[in-house]
Amino acid sequence: MQEELIKEIVKKVMDTIGKSNTIPIEVSARHVHLSKEHIEKLFGRDYNMSKKKDLSQPGQFQYEERVMLIGPKGILRGVAILGPAREKTQVEISKTDAVVLGINPPVRESGNLEGSEKIYIATEKAVVEAMESVIIAKRHIHMTPEDAKKFGVEDKQLVSVKVKSDRPVVFEDVLVRVNKEYKLSMHIDFDEANASGYKEGVVGEIIFF
Template sequence: MKEELIKEIVEKVIDNIVGCQECSMEIPLEVSARHVHLSKEHMEFLFGSQDQLKTLKELSQPGQFVYDKRVTLMGSKGFISNVAILGPARSDTQVEISYTDARTLGVNPPIRESGNLEGTGRIIIAAGGKAVNLNQGVIIAKRHIHMTPKDAEDLQVKDGQQVKVRIKSKRPVVLEEVLIRVSGKYRLSMHIDHDEGNAAAYRPGTIGVIIK
């Protein structure tokens, strides 16, 4: 009896320790839908000037927002209309889609960190009767976590590190090779695409936990 009681107590203590660790590492989860980051040059070509685009809503990351205009993506097999444009303008145009989107369009983009566009896929971006033939810039965004230096210290991780994250949902999954991105300009949030969100039965309020 004593051995069984000791075993039960030990198990409860371990559960409590693990539970506390996980609570301290909970990360808000967001699904990032297909979108486009336009360069100033392409923005002015498609819409006349940057002033023609107005902010529709702010995003969770400070200084990031959605414009009130939309574009159409065109590939060798099909097209996807009503694609959001995120601001502010970037130095290079970047298109972020999911694997499902890629099949619809007939493109074969690599999984890349945002901004790493060398040798990436080609696509046509159209709006208002005009079109940009993008020679490179189509990616499937590598799953990642935005965080501040203080968050990184608390979570005991560093910029550029890759971690495993357990998604707590009705259909829990473990995602590997999740990139840590650290900056004082960020707000704590993990970003995945629609394919990954659907696989995990994502709903607003879903959280992730870094697996130590």
């Protein structure tokens, strides 16, 4: 009887080890997703953007070109542009960036721009006013359907993640985003990275209260 109990306990421990809830964490710096219309206005008609590098998420990349963000109180220079072009321009910044610019963008999931902040985006050639475009990106996890099954979560679910650094914190309300094209990764901004003692290689663990 005791031997069977020991076997059952060992099995449960091994199952737990085999289902690691750790995920890689990446820091998402301030950046802009431009619409085709705004690319033409900022860089010129028929301008071909120059690809700099691929990003961790399949199909996403960074351009060589940069822009300025102009707010009521300040300017952020050298802001990265990510591709491919989107139907509507989206600007993702941190709360600290927002204070510098003098605006108050909402914390939102990517693509949810209704009622968000406006900003002026500039290059040496032109300036555009991007209405309802600025958000503070809600911290989130990209994962495939297979990952979701492994972790026991669903698309749009909110989970808590413990950052396993030398300054560990638990981030609540982390949005799970599931798509077969995604690569497993949690994205946080620089404010969150600094608060959690982030450095390259740090991972998070999904926890349930």
